[in-house]
Amino acid sequence: MKQYHSLINRAPVxxxxxxxxxxxxxxTTVAQVSVATNEDVTAAVDHAVDARTEWAATPAGERGRMLVEAAASLEKRVKExxxxxxxxxxxxxxxxxGEFVRAVETLVWNGENAERLSAPLPIxxxxxxxxEPIGVVAAFSPWNYPAVxxxxxxxxxxxxxxxxxLKAAEESPAAAVAIVEALWEAGVPAGAVSLLLxxxxxxxxxxMARPEVRVISFTGSTRVGKLLAARAAQNLQNCVLELGGNAPVIVTAGVDLKDTAQQVAEYKFEHAGQSCNAPGRVFVDQTIYDDFVAELEQAAAHYVLGPATESTTVMGPLFAQRAVERMAHFTKDAAERGAKVHEATTRPDGPGFFWPPTIISNVPPxxxxxxxxxxxxxxxxxxxxxxxxxIQNANASPYGLASYVFAADETTKRLVTSQLDTGSVSINMLRGVRADVPNPGRHESGLGYEGGEPGFAAFQNLKLVNGAAATLFEGSSDA
Structure with a gap:
């Protein structure tokens, strides 16, 4: 049986x-994961503290080269x-x-831009x-997109x-193991990156009890994010929090209903809807409502459910039984309030945490x-x-991560884009977040920026230098 262990100082533990x-x-049981101890945490933090001076002094261009090489190494591990x-x-x-492609792109973009984004800023x-590097970072990644x-x-x-x-999700450790091993293979020092499970x-x-840890980077639920933020206040640790979402989609008259429904279905049902950026609520112009619902149901009907490893499967299972129970709760609640529930496909016979693509129309507020x-x-x-x-209904949510609008005329596009209270707005398209742009969340959806130049800056301190600064650091590209 496959065994996973924490990776500390270039060795499994x-x-x-x-x-x-x-x-x-x-x-069925498909693997076992070693549970890290207090001693493992101490070792990982101690090694990081020991490595921080040397890693910070490594030229930014050299650090970037290692990340690009790690991306190439990761590509060799993608199939397995x-x-x-x-x-x-x-x-x-x-x-x-497809997710590993994005993970490779992320390593490459940060590697190729390391020197530029570490250079002094003339005033x-x-x-x-x-x-300058801010110090040791504790990073917590979730199970739903463990590679990217x-x-x-x-x-x-x-x-x-x-x-x-890196504290990776114990529900899906293979991706984090592959990434850390690729980084070590590319020459990143042992103490500069560790993995805890x-x-x-x-x-x-x-x-977080260790004051040497200066930044907390977390992706997960809003509830846990708030707990971590409160705990971080004890040591005044910076926080980058990417939290929950309930993304609205606004569909107006004049758009191609079939194409729009297909796009919404593709993004919604990717990984069985287990994404914080996935469409969560669709608001449709009354004049096209019935036709759009019919197109959406038809698009959803093409999703063949089955085991994730079978080539004929279009949509795999949910990650756990409690997720199935949660879907049953939402469906029952909506039906009891008078909504129409349409399960687009049937669940496969036998074991597995399956729930079919489900469209719910005429939903009470x-x-x-x-x-x-x-x-x-x-x-x-x-x-x-x-x-x-x-717009009012779309903004009637404590979350503010992503939103989407499908419109034919420019006036509507501008109006909706300016008034939707979310960190990102996509017009006539649905697409995941790329490495070169930040993924900002508002309100209950997060704090700070991850990705792009703002995400890079989250791990830097700025030091003001007065007097002869222009010549003192001329040509320097290191942090």
Whole structure:
């Protein structure tokens, strides 16, 4: 059976206490994960502290070269790691391979821009700002996109000159293991990156108790993000938090209904809807509502459910039984309130945590499926009479991560874009976040920026230098 261990000082750390990893496609044990101890946390932080001066002093261009080489090394691991990801958490092999492409791009972008984004910033003839690594980073990545989000957690801080302790999700460890091994293979010093696996609450408490840890980078639920932020206040640790979402989609008259429905279905049902950026609520012009719902149901009907490793599977299972129970709760609640529930496909016979793509129409506003983050393959569709009503309904959420609008005329596009209260707005398209741009969340969706130049800057301190600064650091590109 596959065994996963924490990786510290270029070595796996087996432990007696292990956790069984249950495959969501068949509900059997597919691997075991060693549970890290307090001693492992101490070792990982101590090694990071020991490595921080040397890693910060490594020229930024050299750090960047290592990340680019790590990307090439990771590419060689994609086939095996994608299969393991599918087995461990239910993403299809094709989806997993696509995610690894984004992980590789993330390492490459941060590597190629490390020197540029570490160079001094001139102010005038006598003043400049020096960008210095902020220190040890504790990074917590989730189970749903373990490759690209683990890559984002380590790439920017490493490129900026910060050692990273990556606490990866024990539900899907293969991707993080592959990334850390690729970084070591590319020459990143042992102490500059470590991987911890085990109980997230216990490990986060132990890691964050160390004042040498200066930044907390977390992707996950809003509830946990708030707990981490409160804990970070004890040592005044900076926080980069990418939290929950309930993304609205506004569909107006005049668009291609078939193409729009296809786009919405593709993004919603990727990885069975287990994405914080996935469409969560669809608001449709009353004049096209019935036709659009029909197109959406037809698009959803093409999603063949099955084990994640089978080539015929279009949508795999949810990650755990509790997720299935959550989908049942949302569906029952909506139906009891008078909504129409349409399960687009049937669930496969036998074991597995499956839930079919589900369209819910005529949804009352107080339904839980509208108010909460569903994080699964259920999509509520609500009609609107005016664009102002649509915007008001879209903004009626504590979250503010992503939003989407499909419109034919420029006036509507400008109006909706300016008034939607989210960190990103996509017009006539749905697309995941790229490495070269920040992924900002507002309100309950997060704090700070991850990705792009703002995400890189999250791991740097600025030092103001007065007097002869223009010549003192002329030509320097190191932090």
């Amino acid at each position: 087996p432990r007696v206490k292990k956790r069984d990893l249950i495959g969501p496609s068949n509900e 790691a994608s299969l393991r990801m599918a087995i461990e958490q239910g993403k299809t092999v094709a989806e997993a391979e 005038d003839d006598t003043r400049c700002l020096i960008r 989000l683990s890559a984002r957690k380590v790439a920017a801080p490493l490129a900026a000159g910060c050692p990273v302790i 085990g109980d997230p609450s216990h490990l986060s408490e132990q890691i 107080e339904s839980g499926v509208l108010e909460e983050e569903v994080f699964g393959p259920i999509l509520p569709v609500v009609p609107f009479d005016t664009i102002d009503e649509a």
